Amino acid sequence: MFFAPASITCFFTPEFRKSPAETGSYGVGITLDKGVRARPADRLLVNGKEISFPTVEYVLEALNGRGVEIETDFPLGCGFGMSGASALATAFTIAEEKRLNYSFYRLADLAHEAEVVNRTGLGDVVCQVHGGIVARLKPGCPSTARVDKFLWRVKMDVVIMGELDTEEMLESFDFSIGRRCLKDFLRDPTVNNLFVQSKRFAIETGLVEDVRDVIEAVEAEGGMASMVMLGDAVFAINGYNALKEFGQPVEVSLNPCGIRFLGL
Amino acid sequence: MFFAPASITCFFTPEFRKSPAETGSYGVGITLDKGVRARPADRLLVNGKEISFPTVEYVLEALNGRGVEIETDFPLGCGFGMSGASALATAFTIAEEKRLNYSFYRLADLAHEAEVVNRTGLGDVVCQVHGGIVARLKPGCPSTARVDKFLWRVKMDVVIMGELDTEEMLESFDFSIGRRCLKDFLRDPTVNNLFVQSKRFAIETGLVEDVRDVIEAVEAEGGMASMVMLGDAVFAINGYNALKEFGQPVEVSLNPCGIRFLGL
Numbered sequence: 001m002f003f004a005p006a007s008i009t010c011f012f013t014p015e016f017r018k019s020p021a022e023t024g025s026y027g028v029g030i031t032l033d034k035g036v037r038a039r040p041a042d043r044l045l046v047n048g049k050e051i052s053f054p055t056v057e058y059v060l061e062a063l064n065g066r067g068v069e070i071e072t073d074f075p076l077g078c079g080f081g082m083s084g085a086s087a088l089a090t091a092f093t094i095a096e097e098k099r100l101n102y103s104f105y106r107l108a109d110l111a112h113e114a115e116v117v118n119r120t121g122l123g124d125v126v127c128q129v130h131g132g133i134v135a136r137l138k139p140g141c142p143s144t145a146r147v148d149k150f151l152w153r154v155k156m157d158v159v160i161m162g163e164l165d166t167e168e169m170l171e172s173f174d175f176s177i178g179r180r181c182l183k184d185f186l187r188d189p190t191v192n193n194l195f196v197q198s199k200r201f202a203i204e205t206g207l208v209e210d211v212r213d214v215i216e217a218v219e220a221e222g223g224m225a226s227m228v229m230l231g232d233a234v235f236a237i238n239g240y241n242a243l244k245e246f247g248q249p250v251e252v253s254l255n256p257c258g259i260r261f262l263g264l
Numbered sequence: 265m266f267f268a269p270a271s272i273t274c275f276f277t278p279e280f281r282k283s284p285a286e287t288g289s290y291g292v293g294i295t296l297d298k299g300v301r302a303r304p305a306d307r308l309l310v311n312g313k314e315i316s317f318p319t320v321e322y323v324l325e326a327l328n329g330r331g332v333e334i335e336t337d338f339p340l341g342c343g344f345g346m347s348g349a350s351a352l353a354t355a356f357t358i359a360e361e362k363r364l365n366y367s368f369y370r371l372a373d374l375a376h377e378a379e380v381v382n383r384t385g386l387g388d389v390v391c392q393v394h395g396g397i398v399a400r401l402k403p404g405c406p407s408t409a410r411v412d413k414f415l416w417r418v419k420m421d422v423v424i425m426g427e428l429d430t431e432e433m434l435e436s437f438d439f440s441i442g443r444r445c446l447k448d449f450l451r452d453p454t455v456n457n458l459f460v461q462s463k464r465f466a467i468e469t470g471l472v473e474d475v476r477d478v479i480e481a482v483e484a485e486g487g488m489a490s491m492v493m494l495g496d497a498v499f500a501i502n503g504y505n506a507l508k509e510f511g512q513p514v515e516v517s518l519n520p521c522g523i524r525f526l527g528l
C-alpha cells in the first residue's frame with residue numbers, strides 16, 4: 001500500500017507553459033498526516049465506489065494499469081489535494097504491481113502531468129513529493145521544480161464547508177499576488193507569517209468572502225486562520241471552538257514525509 | 265526529537281572541489297529504518313557518553329548550540345552514515361530549539377559541509393535528506409546535488425565486523441569505477457542489479473578482500489550480498505544464516521523518508 005499525504009495550499013501563482021511538465025505554480029503548501037492510501041485492484045474504486053476520476057484514469061492509462069483501490073481521508077474537490085495524492089499513490093502502486101522499476105521522479109512527474117492536463121492542480125504533487133511546509137520556488141513538474149521547505153511541528157484544525165471547482169476558479173480569479181506572498185513569507189519564515197501571508201492572499205484575490213466569518217471567528221478567539229486554496233474550507237491554529245460553529249473540525253498535523261509505502 | 269536515517273553506500277565516486285558545498289559524490293545509498301535520534305541538551309552526549317565528535321561539533325558551533333543528546337542505532341565508523349545522520353539531526357534539533365527558522369536545505373547543507381570538512385562523508389547527508397534508494401546523479405550539497413530515487417520494499421540483514429577510517433580509505437583507494445556502476449545501475453534499476461553493481465564496485469576497488477568470505481557464504485546460501493562502503497560490514501538479502509557465522513546480523517528495512525521530527 002502506498003500513502004500520499006493530503007496537502008493544503010496556502011497561496012500560489014499559476015504558471016502556464018506549453019508543456020504540462022513546465023506548467024506548475026509558485027507558492028506554499030503543507031502536507032498533512034491524513035491523505036490517500038492506494039492498493040492494486042481490478043478496477044478503479046474510490047472509497048468503495050466506482051466513480052469517474054480523470055486524473056487517476058490518466059495515470060492508469062499511462063502505466064497500462066488495470067485499476068486501483070483508493071481510500072481518501074478528505075472528500076474530493078475541497079482543496080486538500082486529494083486528486084494529486086490519488087494520482088501519486090496510483091502511479092507508485094501500479095509501478096510496483098507491474099514491476100516497472102520507474103524512478104521516483106518519473107512517477108512523480110507523471111502524477112503532476114495528470115493533474116495539469118485535467119486541471120485539478122498545479123502544485124499539489126510537488127508538495128506531496130517532498131513533505132513538510134513546502135515552498136515552490138520554481139514551477140514545474142517534480143523533477144525540475146525547485147523547492148525549499150520547513151519541518152515545523154504544527155497541529156491545526158480544518159473545517160470543510162463545501163467544494164470549489166479548481167478549473168473554474170483558475171479561470172475566474174487573479175492569483176498573481178501569490179508570488180509576492182511567497183517572497184514575503186520567505187523573508188520571515190514563521191508559522192505566524194505563514195498565516196499572515198495566507199490571509200493576505202485570500203483577501204487580495206477576493207476569495208476570502210466565502211470564509212471571512214470563519215476567519216474572524218477564529219481570530220476573535222485568539223487563533224489564526226486562513227482559507228484552504230482552492231476549497232471552501234479553512235485551516236486554523238487555536239481555533240477549534242470557533243470552527244465548530246461552521247462544521248465539524250478535523251484535527252490534522254504536519255507530516256514531514258512525502259509519498260511512501262506503508263508496511264513492508 | 266529528530267530522526268535521521270542510517271544509510272548504506274553501495275558504490276560511489278568522490279568529487280572534490282574547492283568549496284565543501286560543491287564537493288560530494290556520485291553513487292547510490294540506501295536509507296534504513298534504523299538511524300540516529302537527537303534532542304536538545306546542555307552538552308554533546310553520544311549514547312550517554314561525552315565523546316569527541318568533530319562533525320557534530322562543527323554543526324553545534326555554526327548554530328551556536330549548547331549541546332545535543334544523540335542516540336545511534338549503529339556504532340560510529342562502520343559505514344552506516346552515523347556521522348552524517350548525527351550532523352543532520354543535530355542541525356534540525358538546534359534550529360528548532362533556538363527557533364532559527366532556517367530552511368530545510370540550509371540546515372541540510374550545513375550538515376553536508378560538516379561532513380566534508382571533517383572528512384567523514386561525501387554523500388550520506390544527501391541520501392539521508394531524501395530517503396529511499398537514492399542515486400546521486402550530480403555531486404554537491406543537498407540544495408544543489410541532483411538525485412533520483414526508488415521506493416522499494418526491501419528487507420535486508422547487515423553484519424558489522426569492524427571499523428574503517430573514511431578519510432584514510434579516501435586517500436588510499438581509487439573509487440572512479442563508482443560512476444560507471446551508477447550508470448549501469450540506472451540502465452536496469454532493480455534490486456538484483458543493485459547488488460550486482462555493488463559487488464562489482466567492491467571487487468574493482470579491491471576493497472572486497474576484507475569481506476569476500478562473507479559475500480561468498482551468503483551467495484552459497486542463495487542470497488545476495490555486498491560490502492557497506494566504507495565499513496568492514498556487509499549487507500545482504502536472504503543471507504541471515506550465512507551472516508550468523510561472521511557476527512550478529514541486524515535486520516533492517518528500507519526507510520522511504522529522510523530526516524524528520526518524531527512525535528508532535
